[in-house]
Amino acid sequence: MPGWTIGIESTAHTLSFGLVDSNGIPYPAFSDTVRPDQGGIHPREAADHHKDVAHTLFDKLLQEYNLSVRDISAIAYSQGPGLGPCLRVGAAIARGMSSMLDVPLIGVNHCVAHIEIGRQQCGCQDPVLLYVSGGNTQVIAHLDGKYRVLGETLDIGIGNMLDKFARNQGIPFPGGPVIEKLAREWLSQNENPSLNGLELPFAVRGMDLAFSGIMTAAQRLIDNGAELGAVCWSLQEHSFAACVEIAERALSHTGKTELLLGGGVACNSRLREMCDLMASERDSTSHAPPRMYCIDNGTMIALLGHIELENGRVTQYSDSAIDQYLRTDQTEVSWAV
Numbered sequence: 001m002p003g004w005t006i007g008i009e010s011t012a013h014t015l016s017f018g019l020v021d022s023n024g025i026p027y028p029a030f031s032d033t034v035r036p037d038q039g040g041i042h043p044r045e046a047a048d049h050h051k052d053v054a055h056t057l058f059d060k061l062l063q064e065y066n067l068s069v070r071d072i073s074a075i076a077y078s079q080g081p082g083l084g085p086c087l088r089v090g091a092a093i094a095r096g097m098s099s100m101l102d103v104p105l106i107g108v109n110h111c112v113a114h115i116e117i118g119r120q121q122c123g124c125q126d127p128v129l130l131y132v133s134g135g136n137t138q139v140i141a142h143l144d145g146k147y148r149v150l151g152e153t154l155d156i157g158i159g160n161m162l163d164k165f166a167r168n169q170g171i172p173f174p175g176g177p178v179i180e181k182l183a184r185e186w187l188s189q190n191e192n193p194s195l196n197g198l199e200l201p202f203a204v205r206g207m208d209l210a211f212s213g214i215m216t217a218a219q220r221l222i223d224n225g226a227e228l229g230a231v232c233w234s235l236q237e238h239s240f241a242a243c244v245e246i247a248e249r250a251l252s253h254t255g256k257t258e259l260l261l262g263g264g265v266a267c268n269s270r271l272r273e274m275c276d277l278m279a280s281e282r283d284s285t286s287h288a289p290p291r292m293y294c295i296d297n298g299t300m301i302a303l304l305g306h307i308e309l310e311n312g313r314v315t316q317y318s319d320s321a322i323d324q325y326l327r328t329d330q331t332e333v334s335w336a337v
């Protein structure tokens with residue numbers, strides 16, 4: 001049955017195909033993430049990875065949902081922000097499919113896609129968003145037809161900070177989940193933990209954040225002989241508290257009462273717990289989508305494509321170039337509140 005929108009995600013480490021049906025109901029995506037043996041992600045190597053796995057992933061998606069290409073009615077793709085070579089692979093696949101199948105093409109803002117899948121999954125109306133991923137850390141609220149950034153990192157994203165700290169300890173990408181596990185294990189063996197000797201700088205700068213100093217300081221603790229699990233715990237406590245603090249101030253300034261988490265770091269149970277606690281203390285609610293929709297996934301791209309299409313927006317080929325530096329607040333959001 002026609003009416004499916006395919007979403008192609010390729011902003012960085014992951015190529016992912018997801019889909020929504022004609023009513024915008026999402027279905028789990030098929031994804032493949034590049035995991036370098038050593039070092040960080042090399043944009044061109046990641047792009048080559050995406051090119052190599054695209055065919056198999058797309059076949060799996062059609063097989064899993066028993067679809068044929070004739071069932072596809074629109075193609076959405078991440079137009080930005082992200083790594084240029086990776087974005088270009090996704091955009092090229094999207095243009096080719098749109099042309100071959102003669103269906104609309106919709107280039108979408110990756111950050112807004114993280115927000116919209118969260119709003120849909122959690123049933124939030126008008127939340128303050130805490131968008132915490134590898135490349136981005138932002139506190140966002142909707143105002144006058146756009147998602148406005150009220151505060152953000154001034155240097156690296158919180159996920160990149162966790163990944164880099166982990167990499168320095170020999171933990172491969174993505175390091176965030178391993179840091180969470182090491183912190184939890186250490187905590188289970190230390191009933192009354194103290195920050196004594198584990199202090200780190202606080203990352204808050206007004207409504208903004210900065211994470212590179214905290215990473216250097218955490219490394220210094222390791223170099224001075226602190227236990228890895230203890231430092232992971234302290235790193236999470238400090239960096240998450242900074243995010244929660246500016247999210248709380250955003251709730252207070254805007255008068256909104258829902259907090260919505262998004263992005264890969266929103267998978268973290270300790271961050272979710274801290275947000276729940278803060279929200280409950282101010283008669284608000286905190287929400288996080290299922291973990292498969294926090295990390296980068298094609299389904300959120302399909303959903304935003306579907307929403308944009310319903311609001312009459314398609315992307316002409318002449319406007320389909322990728323934008324590595326596309327910002328959350330550059331995209332018109334006519335559908336939300």
Ligand code: ATP
Pocket residue numbers: 011012013081082110111114132133134135136157158159160162163174175176177180263264265266267268269294295296
């Ligand atoms: P964006 O382009 O939106 O910045 P991204 O490319 O960083 O996205 P995501 O999948 O949104 O990709 O986020 C990946 C990040 O999430 C990585 O830095 C990873 O370490 C982090 N992450 C994933 N799970 C956890 C977890 N349980 N705890 C902490 N961090 C996590």
Ligand code: FE2
Pocket residue numbers: 110114133263264295296
């Ligand atoms: Fe992302």
